[in-house]
Amino acid sequence: MQMRLFSIFFVSFMLFFVQKTYALDSKYYDPSSVQCAESINKKQLTSGWYVWEPYQFYKVTASGSKLTGMDIELANILSRSIGIELIHERVNWKKHQQELKLGSRDMASGAAYTQERAQYAYFSIPYRFEEDSLFTFEDSGKNLDFTSVSEFLAQVRLQNFNLGVTRGSIYADPQIDLFISDKMNQDIVRQYDNDDESLLALIEGHIDGFIADRVVGSAAILHLDAISKVKEIPLNIKVPIHFMFSKKTVPIDLVDKFNRKIKQFFDSEEYRSVVKTYLYPVLLLQTIDSKWFYFIGVIGTIAFAISGIAIASKDNATLFGTFFLAMLPSVGGGVMRDVLVNRDEVVLFLTPSYMYYIMIIVLIGFSTVRLLEYYNKGSNEDAIVKRFWDNVLVIGDAIGQASFIVTGVTIAIMAKIEPIELWGPFFAFLTANGGCILRDLMRKNPHIICINGTFNAEISVLWGVIFSVYLDMNSHDPDADSIKSIVYVIAIGAFLTRITAHYLNLPNLRFRAEKNISTQRSGSGKKNLK
Numbered sequence: 001m002q003m004r005l006f007s008i009f010f011v012s013f014m015l016f017f018v019q020k021t022y023a024l025d026s027k028y029y030d031p032s033s034v035q036c037a038e039s040i041n042k043k044q045l046t047s048g049w050y051v052w053e054p055y056q057f058y059k060v061t062a063s064g065s066k067l068t069g070m071d072i073e074l075a076n077i078l079s080r081s082i083g084i085e086l087i088h089e090r091v092n093w094k095k096h097q098q099e100l101k102l103g104s105r106d107m108a109s110g111a112a113y114t115q116e117r118a119q120y121a122y123f124s125i126p127y128r129f130e131e132d133s134l135f136t137f138e139d140s141g142k143n144l145d146f147t148s149v150s151e152f153l154a155q156v157r158l159q160n161f162n163l164g165v166t167r168g169s170i171y172a173d174p175q176i177d178l179f180i181s182d183k184m185n186q187d188i189v190r191q192y193d194n195d196d197e198s199l200l201a202l203i204e205g206h207i208d209g210f211i212a213d214r215v216v217g218s219a220a221i222l223h224l225d226a227i228s229k230v231k232e233i234p235l236n237i238k239v240p241i242h243f244m245f246s247k248k249t250v251p252i253d254l255v256d257k258f259n260r261k262i263k264q265f266f267d268s269e270e271y272r273s274v275v276k277t278y279l280y281p282v283l284l285l286q287t288i289d290s291k292w293f294y295f296i297g298v299i300g301t302i303a304f305a306i307s308g309i310a311i312a313s314k315d316n317a318t319l320f321g322t323f324f325l326a327m328l329p330s331v332g333g334g335v336m337r338d339v340l341v342n343r344d345e346v347v348l349f350l351t352p353s354y355m356y357y358i359m360i361i362v363l364i365g366f367s368t369v370r371l372l373e374y375y376n377k378g379s380n381e382d383a384i385v386k387r388f389w390d391n392v393l394v395i396g397d398a399i400g401q402a403s404f405i406v407t408g409v410t411i412a413i414m415a416k417i418e419p420i421e422l423w424g425p426f427f428a429f430l431t432a433n434g435g436c437i438l439r440d441l442m443r444k445n446p447h448i449i450c451i452n453g454t455f456n457a458e459i460s461v462l463w464g465v466i467f468s469v470y471l472d473m474n475s476h477d478p479d480a481d482s483i484k485s486i487v488y489v490i491a492i493g494a495f496l497t498r499i500t501a502h503y504l505n506l507p508n509l510r511f512r513a514e515k516n517i518s519t520q521r522s523g524s525g526k527k528n529l530k
Contacts, residue, residue, distance in 0.1 A: 042254055045084055045106040047075065048091035048099070051194050053219045054278040055110055070278035071109035074127060075243065077274075078265065082257045092193050094168035103248030111244040112170040120247055122255045126240030127262050132172045134233040135202065135217045136209030149173045149237060160188055164198035164210030167191040171211060172239035196220050202230065211235070219282045228291075276475040277416065283483060284410050292484070296491060298357060300403025304329040305358045307396030308439065309365035310389040315443065323362045325439055329400060330358055332435030337408060337427055341415040394502050397436060402495035404432040405460050406487050409467045420468045428464025433457050454508055455501035463494040 049056040055071040067088055079086040086107070091099070099105035101120040112130070113123050134144070134152070142159045146152040153175060156163055165171075165180055180189055190207050192198045198210035199220045212220075214232060221230050245255050265271050308326030311317075317325060331354060408431030409424040417423045433456070440448040451457060467490045474482065500506070 042106075042250060043083070043085060044087065045079065045250070046087045046089065047107040047109065048096040048105055049088050049109070050090065050092055050096070051196055052110065052216055053223070054215060054282050070128075070274060073274050073278070074265075074271075075107075075109050077270065078258055078261050081261050081265075082254075084254075092168075093166065097168055100244060100246045103246050106246050106249050108244040111242050112172075112239050113242055114170055117170075117244065121244040122247060122250065122252060124243040124245070124255060125259045125262055126242055127266070128241045129238045130172060130213045130241050131215075131238045132176075132211055132235050133214040133217060134209050134211055134235060135199070135221070135230055136233065137202070138229060138231045140208060142208050144233070149175050149235060152235065153179045156188065157185065161209065162188050162190060162207040164190050164192055164201055164207040166195060166198065166212070167193055170239075172235070172237035176211065196223075199224060199226065199230070215279055215282050222282070272475055276413075276472075280471070280475055281414055281416075284414055293487070296403050296487070297354070297407065300400040300407075301330045301354045301357055302361055303396045303399035303403070304435065305361040305396075306365065307393045307400065309362065309369070310393040310396065311439070311443070312366075313369050314386070314389055319362075319366055322366050323359065324442070326362050326365075327355075327358050328439040328442065329397070329435035330354065332438045333404060333431040333433065334407070334435075336434045337411060337431050340430070341411060341417065341427075395499070398495050398498040398502075401432040401436075401456075401460060401498060402463075402491045402493075404428075405463050405494050406467065406490050407431050408460075409464055409471070412468075413471060420472050421465065424468030424471075425461045425464030428467070429457055429460040432460040455506055456498065458508070459494055459497050459501065463490050463497070466490065466493075 049067065049069075049072065051057055052069070052071075054069055056067075056069040058065045059068045072088065076086055089105075091105075096105065096108055097117070100108060108121075110130075111117070111121075111123070117123075136142075136144075142161050144152060144155040144159070144161065146155050155161070156179075171177055171180075179185055190198075190201065192201060192210075195210070195212040195216050198207070198212065199217070201207045202210055203224070203226060210217075214234065217232065221227050243258060245258075305326040308329060309322060312322035312325045315321075315325075405428040408428035409420075411431070412424045412427040413420055417427075437448055437451070467486065470486050471483075
């Protein structure tokens with residue numbers, strides 16, 4: 001009896017599962033509406049593209065220009081895997097849809113599903129997701145305060161907010177599409193061919209803001225160097241993205257082949273590599289160029305400059321020597337890193353404000369120490385003062401090191417150096433400790449602090465490994481907010497580790513114990529005396 005009940009339950013479950021699975025796939029194509037003959041053996045598909053970086057765009061290289069992007073790359077890989085040649089032709093999105101409907105074009109990438117589009121096209125299963133954001137001026141006079149899409153649209157209408165959208169696009173929430181198509185809102189809705197045009201319209205003052213995929217909008221802002229002017233306001237809405245196939249020219253069994261390949265490809269290492277190549281650089285650039293990341297770099301630069309002043313005071317260096325000792329740890333590691341990865345532009349030259357901060361800190365520090373010396377002649381011999389400068393040196397180096405670990409790993413990913421688990425920690429060490437090594441070498445100090453002292457360079461490598469592994473593990477699902485959070489964790493963790501290692505005097509790994517080294521030195525000293 002129990003076996004019979006179990007059999008009935010199992011059969012019922014399988015029927016339910018098959019029904020649900022078919023329902024899911026049939027959402028994207030309806031077998032009863034097939035218009036293309038099944039006997040057609042398609043060996044070539046014609047697709048279209050328009051500027052939509054990082055998904056579809058032309059990349060200029062030393063050997064010429066090349067059509068690339070995440071959507072282009074995925075479409076090419078999937079087409080090759082099922083023996084289809086894919087031809088890409090430039091066309092705006094609205095015309096692209098019309099041609100799919102007429103059957104003069106076979107395929108489109110980067111499409112959101114709608115019932116209207118499903119009348120003339122099949123949809124693949126989703127191959128990625130799109131998250132929409134609003135992009136507007138930092139100092140916009142029209143501040144939108146909302147917690148939902150409906151509140152956002154109400155605020156847009158209430159404030160007569162001139163809103164830019166991409167012509168023919170479907171957004172992540174149907175309310176936005178209805179708002180755009182409503183004749184009552186045509187006085188404030190401005191339509192453009194792509195997000196680059198929307199951004200230019202915003203900068204030129206034609207609109208108050210525009211809606212775009214957050215990655216595409218960020219890429220456009222970075223290219224126009226407008227990150228200090230334009231801010232992103234997340235709408236917190238996502239939509240699945242599909243390939244579209246014209247019902248008039250593409251047989252449904254070919255769509256099914258694409259679906260099977262997408263399912264196989266989605267969990268592959270090759271898919272992760274494509275996402276890391278096209279999406280991660282944009283989000284990391286957005287992170288690097290953001291104000292809070294710049295602030296972290298400023299803190300590290302100032303901290304290293306202060307530690308340089310501490311060393312200069314102990315060495316009784318000149319004003320120029322003080323500036324040199326302050327500058328080397330602040331920018332030396334970054335310059336060596338940029339030369340090694342063959343970056344087009346060295347960060348130091350792109351951000352001269354770092355040098356201004358160093359000069360200001362050196363002038364203030366040098367003048368302060370001179371004044372103290374003037375009023376207290378023997379202050380440089382005071383044990384308390386010496387201890388103070390020792391603490392300043394350690395804390396300054398710790399803050400600078402923690403700040404630059406993050407930068408080193410980030411630049412390694414931007415340069416597409418693989419494997420990142422190996423090279424990320426190396427560039428974290430080079431950026432955070434390379435300048436300090438140069439500083440100690442210039443002083444002709446036989447005791448290079450970050451190599452011969454307590455745990456120091458090892459901390460850069462350790463937290464560089466943690467940061468690199470985290471970024472690599474999450475490369476298939478990048479998120480700017482999670483990157484921001486892990487940056488804070490890495491910086492604070494590295495600082496606390498360095499301070500703990502120093503003040504607890506944690507022993508480093510050596511060939512011989514410190515006691516044996518001291519005994520050998522004292523023994524050789526006695527022999528010399530004899």
